[in-house]
Amino acid sequence: MTTPRLQPDPAVGPEAGDVVAAVATAFSAKVVGQADLRESMLLVLLSGGHLLIESVPGLAKTTAARVVAEAIDGAFRRIQCTPDLLPSDIIGTQIYEAASNTFATQLGPVHANIVLLDEINRSSAKTQSAMLEAMEERQTTIAGVEYPIPEPFLVIATQNPVDQEGTYPLSEAQTDRFMLKELVQYPSVDEEVEIIGRMDAGLYDRGHHAAPVVTLADVRRAQAAAQAVHLDRALVQYASRLVGVTRDPERHLSPNLARLIEYGASPRATIALCRTARAMAVLRGRSHVLPEDIARLAHRVLRHRLILGFEAASARVTPDVVIDAVLQAVPVP
Template identity: 70%
Template sequence: MTTARVQPDHQMMTEAQRIVAAIAQSFATKVVGQDNLRESLLIGMLAGGHILLESVPGLAKTTAARVLADSVQGRFQRIQCTPDLLPSDIVGTQIYEAATNSFATQLGPVHANIVLLDEINRSSAKTQSAMLEAMEERQTTIAGVMHALPEPFLVIATQNPVDQEGTYPLSEAQTDRFMLKEILRYPTAKEEVEVLFRIDAGVYDKTNPTRPVVGLEDIRRLQQIVAGVHMDPVLMQYASEIVAATRAPAQYLSPQLARLVEYGASPRATIAFMRSARALALLSGRNHVVPDDIANLAHRVLRHRLILGFEAASARVTSENIIDAVLHSVRIP
């Protein structure tokens, strides 16, 4: 029997804003700028999705993930992906214990609340696929025994777009399981100077750890509140039409752009729109979704789900250009 969703009342929204503000303030003490990153990480955590980050090295991806985990009293694990990384290094394995003449299960680092897969495209396809069950089913299987993952559970995977030597591109099935893809930009000169000031002040010293401001139970409560945020069926139709436009580009885009799109987004994109739009509405202090929530999420939801033909590269057309054209072609309710 399905429990009816209850739209958050004023008291619930006030409590939600208190928790979100506390996390945001804690995040800002260690991470300078990167507002979109903070927003995407919170959306992923509150909506139960996973985040794919793309950036050059040194833009505080690991710091952001660790600060978020520490702020909510969650367990954090960082996995450095390399070509020799094995699936058992991620999900766990069985260890023989001579003293008891038996095998004991040793859970892998994926059994944490926030897992950072650093440079995921440097691991082999076999190792990448080991994450599929964990990300989709929220469980791992070791020697035929299923082990549930903790809740909340958030996977943050990073990839470097610059150095592609010795990498294994993510498959479409793998990228489709990430709710959002965020692209990080270089900080401004002012932000970079602020980082230097904080280094001098000892903000990043190990003796100055991030202190928890909320608990995991607060996050689970926020997830329940997000699920109750009202999304009008008209807006669900709007999100569906945006996704549909990527599958039938000839009906929505100019012939020059339409021929560059080989495959559009899957139904997971529509689901991602619904879940992430509710989370974004909550972060914005509303108990209902508005059209701007969907439009603001379009690039993050679709940029890793569109497959463009080889002609797109020669024409210097990116998925961002296609998404912009789609947003202009679909009527806003």
């Protein structure tokens, strides 16, 4: 799949548009299809957030994360989550050195630019909570000493929706830290044929590494450009109203849907909508946000923040169905 080069608005600055286009092209050079996943990764990278991915195994999630890290010349770490994984395995610990009779701090794999937590719901709640400080505060604390995490910092966590034996569902506080949740689908027949062709060409060989296309400094400047994108107050109110419907569904949705929602989204949802909408404008080469940017992001921002009751699960009603109704209930400014 070929990614067209974006033509950025001069008000956004060619640098931000060039960074986005270069990383998108590097992604598509190795990952076949998965346009939504590519877009979500670029959005969280520009907006400084984190990404939760749900899919069955074997859909190139690790490859996608590694490709983005290589493209931005960033440090990449993959953590395979298991029930016996300890918090110190993630954030680090102190090691006793007998020769000097002192303790030395060994930083954990979370101290990287892009961290992949594979099957995060297989780790215990105690281990999951070890990521909260890193994700929110951009630091870890070991033996009372704070250690900053390098910027940019992006956590990509994956969940397998099929095999739930031996898993620990993420708490609401944990899922709320993820800016977006992406659902990755199976490739089409043509895409799968292309994957095999790239494998035969050696593109996925262990020793194959793509050259960086931008620097970490370029990414930080692109993030600053995204923060400067104009967001009209009416669009902030639009985002807030969308989130507000999930908190008071009885007033806005049909009774059949309203009773399925136990808890609505937190203010982090409104913040995520606004920040990623600015990033979406950069991806589209604009210096301002449009209403369709917010509407396009609503599912990815809200699907993991809505808490549906047992009746929804028994009726096989997904959060995306509820979010469709939320979008219909709020007039577009």
